[in-house]
Amino acid sequence: MKKSFFAVLLIFAMTLSLSAGEPIETAFVNSSITVVGGELGAVADLLNPFIDSTIIGGGIRNLLEVRLLDDPTMQNDPEIEVASFPGIDVDGNPDNDFDGSNLYEVDPIGLNDEGEPITIFTPGSITSGNIVAGPADLDLGGGLVIPGALLEGTIAPGGTSLDSSVISAAIPVAIFDAIPAPPPFDGFPFNYDTMTEVLAFLGVDPDVDLDGDGTVDAYSVDFVLSFVSCQIIYPAPGTSFQRADINLDGAVDIGDPVNLLGYLFTGGDEPGCLDGADANDDGAVDIGDAILILGYLFTDGIAPSEPFEKCGTDPTADSITCEVPPAGC
16 A cells, blocks of 8 residues: 555654663654645645545554653753654554554664664754754655754643644655545546646646756645654564575575475475565565566566665564574675
């Protein structure tokens, strides 16, 4: 399922010395995103209900964690920093996402090999509940990145809620090209296919040249975010491996799909690194993985999923593990 830009989650949490999997209890989950201005402000009445329905639908969300925090009330701290990364709803049930205590796990794709956040907004501070951190590039998902963004907002005493200041950005036309036209514009008499066509019908046109080539290719937008409290956990450190090296000899060749097919169909030994055997990273080890490797080796097919060209950890949260890393990892 495609990630929508609007499925954005921002979390603020105290930094504690915690082992992987131990909950951080002082946090916030984004409960609403409201368009208030810019070119897209003219169609806020159309977009905001669509955004609300997307957020309520759940799925993968983006997280922020306040680090170096000394004040448990989150009201005054002269030196903090804010980490940014994707997150996953642990129970997979969007109905309780905003109940004040729902649990999210940090997605490993947002962490480096040492398990630390790749993106950190610094320097930062909180004064009388007003938080400012950055600049850094704010990735909202779906291809929307706000370069050099400042994170600003107001935190309620005790961290029960947070409301952001107005955030200005530009959303590429390609984002709306990928969003199906909502009712009633998807049927007669309109029969539009994409949200871009709907915006053009309503007189909303691109007004920002993102790449500086002289052609407008994005819509300006101002929006605000609201939050309620929740919890987060960090994932357990993953084992480093190389995708498709199934026989663990440090190379990817014909021996690997042969080994996998033997395991699947003739009672061969289970691969020591099932994560590596999941060549297409779909969360299952099956004949599709062997077919992908054979296609890559002999018919110029697509390459196995990362980590492939070099050792690394699994960027996707799933139940498959790697008990024995390949040679060289």
